[in-house]
Amino acid sequence: MSTAASQAFSTAEREAVYRVIHERRDMRHFSGGVVPDAVLQRLLGAAHHAPSVGFMQPWRFIRVRDRSLREGIHALVEHERVLTAQALGEREDEFMKLKVQGVLDAAEVLVVALPPGREQHVFGRRTLPEMDLASAACAIQNLWLAARAEGLGMGWVSIFDPLQLAALLQMPEGSQPIAVLCLGPVEAFYEQPMLQAEKWARRAALADMVFEDHWGQSPSSSSIAGENPPPLHPIE
Template sequence: MTTFSTAEREVLHRVLRARRDMRHFLPEPVAPEALRRILEAAHSAPSVGYMQPWRFIRITDMRLRAELHDHVAEEQRRTAEACGARAAEVQRLKLEGLRDCSELIAVTLCDGRERYVLGRRTMPEMDLCSAACAIQNMWLAARAENLGMGWVSLFDPDVVGELLQMPRDARTIALLCLGPVPAFYTEPMLERAGWDCRRSLDTLISENHWPQEGAA
């Protein structure tokens, strides 16, 4: 069994704390070997029933990128409307970097995954949870490569599925913007913009039961 030194453990936690959801990118390429390492990190993620539900589509066609950008911009407008009093605030936020990033990668759930009963009989969403683990691996590996990554989720999976010519029972869960950045945000972008703040961990932990209202 591999063991890790204190110094190695501290590096891991540095990467965890330094990870950011990035929206601003530089017009510089990602080295092919770095991209490969990032995708290998994703593919090493755990998956329930060992289903490995993730598929990765590298989007290099700039016309396709433009179509995806236009769709995401429209979904941001609709999301702003749904946020009511905070609509103008949502419209001001930069929530994607589709046209600026060096690499754009769609992460999808593969077709035919219904046959994976192990781990999905009572919790069918575990394929999504498994793919989310792969995306987190990518995020951390990208940060360790000093590259930024941003997860774009403002899209209609059916629209994106048509644009990417996907099978009907496959589904896109993320558009990932990846590339060099001018600087990493010192704190999460939405926290810096005043949208929300990180909650205290102690308020999110209970023991044995759901915390009772008013309990210390």
């Protein structure tokens, strides 16, 4: 048995991993309810086990439970929604019809932020300082996948002024909010990404995203960038 085979999960476990990746959705419609503390703890634990450049762990989570704070966040998002629509020009009306947040409806609201003092972490960031943001995004993805596995919806809202949100939440100087996460029970998960269903955009072809050796050069094996993933078979 090869080393890879001996280290692999079972077929059912691997299928579950791929399933949660493909069925994760950026949710905007929530049905209230609650997220039990034990489940929320598991989700945050999953986020905290994300990889990070230089093991800097640049994620901080603010659980927003106060209704007035939620309303304040909602107002910030709505204000930026109008400005974003205006910046889109001819797609302004189309954009304003989209639902972009569930801050007032979701069972939980988590604000993810980068902490102050990140400049001290040079390992892996000397030439790419934005790796703190990339690392925090990995934590958000972990939480997102874990939430889907728990049957909970999650939506990442990024339409807000970060300085205003930081002030609202009394964050220290040098910190930076990067996401408002709406989390909780949903009536149903979207069959496809909401923006695709609304004909705002569509998933690009994988074949257009994969190169070999040089930019724009197609892979020598056409199956690497095929449209349909190969079936999952037990490793012998």
